[in-house]
Amino acid sequence: MAPRDEIPPGTLDMLILRTLAHRAERHGFEIAESIQRGSGDVLQVEEGSLYPALQRMLLKGFVVGEWGRTSENRRARYYKLTAAGRKHLEREVESYRRVSSAIALILRPA
Amino acid sequence: MAPRDEIPPGTLDMLILRTLAHRAERHGFEIAESIQRGSGDVLQVEEGSLYPALQRMLLKGFVVGEWGRTSENRRARYYKLTAAGRKHLEREVESYRRVSSAIALILRPA
DNA sequence: TGACTTACATAGATAGTCTATGTTAGAGTC
DNA sequence: GACTCTAACATAGACTATCTATGTAAGTCA
Numbered sequence: 001m002a003p004r005d006e007i008p009p010g011t012l013d014m015l016i017l018r019t020l021a022h023r024a025e026r027h028g029f030e031i032a033e034s035i036q037r038g039s040g041d042v043l044q045v046e047e048g049s050l051y052p053a054l055q056r057m058l059l060k061g062f063v064v065g066e067w068g069r070t071s072e073n074r075r076a077r078y079y080k081l082t083a084a085g086r087k088h089l090e091r092e093v094e095s096y097r098r099v100s101s102a103i104a105l106i107l108r109p110a
Numbered sequence: 111m112a113p114r115d116e117i118p119p120g121t122l123d124m125l126i127l128r129t130l131a132h133r134a135e136r137h138g139f140e141i142a143e144s145i146q147r148g149s150g151d152v153l154q155v156e157e158g159s160l161y162p163a164l165q166r167m168l169l170k171g172f173v174v175g176e177w178g179r180t181s182e183n184r185r186a187r188y189y190k191l192t193a194a195g196r197k198h199l200e201r202e203v204e205s206y207r208r209v210s211s212a213i214a215l216i217l218r219p220a
Numbered sequence: 221t222g223a224c225t226t227a228c229a230t231a232g233a234t235a236g237t238c239t240a241t242g243t244t245a246g247a248g249t250c
Numbered sequence: 251g252a253c254t255c256t257a258a259c260a261t262a263g264a265c266t267a268t269c270t271a272t273g274t275a276a277g278t279c280a
Contacts, residue, residue, distance in 0.1 A: 102115070102150055
């Protein structure tokens with residue numbers, strides 16, 4: 001199996017928020033799995049990136065977390081997008097698209 | 111005027127090499143200007159990013175540099191893509207596209 | 221009890237961008 | 251010919267955000 005790609009710096013928060021926007025109330029592991037699956041198995045989020053990112057966004061108020069139980073009765077923290085988080089996501093996506101288009105302009109053949 | 115965007119980490123080398131692939135024998139300032147113009151004035155490469163990137167790629171043998179004179183008779187270093195640089199560029203673009211597509215999958219609405 | 225697994229967590233390494241600053245040298249002015 | 255301005259190159263240090271590596275807690279199952 002081909003090794004998966006790293007998450008480009010600056011995009012992880014956006015990917016997490018977007019995942020929560022699809023369906024809220026997921027815990028960390030689910031978010032990571034969802035990103036990997038949703039990217040066609042190209043992107044892999046490491047735990048050492050995931051949890052710090054969730055902490056950051058808790059602090060900034062983009063998500064709220066609540067301890068609960070998984071279907072297998074394990075404790076887990078369930079995250080939900082806040083209004084501020086949704087706003088932030090919009091801005092991030094917009095900025096990402098603008099930059100991507102700019103890069104595409106340069107990459108395309110002369 | 112809207113403030114320009116930063117270059118996403120990991121993409122600068124690719125943008126520089128691509129610029130040199132369009133037309134070789136440019137000096138640093140020209141490369142930076144070319145990226146800014148070619149991106150529709152969205153991306154701005156700072157000198158503190160540009161020159162270290164060029165040094166890195168000189169060391170890795172992706173470009174070669176030669177001192178010369180600008181049309182205004184100022185000394186400047188002219189860069190040219192090597193075969194290794196061209197190869198590297200191809201790989202970088204391929205990897206960039208793969209990751210971009212993966213991110214696009216996640217960003218698109220459910 | 222012990223092995224295994226899920227889930228969360230943190231410390232430290234690393235990479236690559238930026239800001240800020242500095243140097244060199246030619247052009248133009250008085 | 252001293253002075254200023256600018257082009258072009260250069261480097262140090264800050265910062266951000268990813269990764270690797272490691273650790274802990276707690277549940278399941280043999």
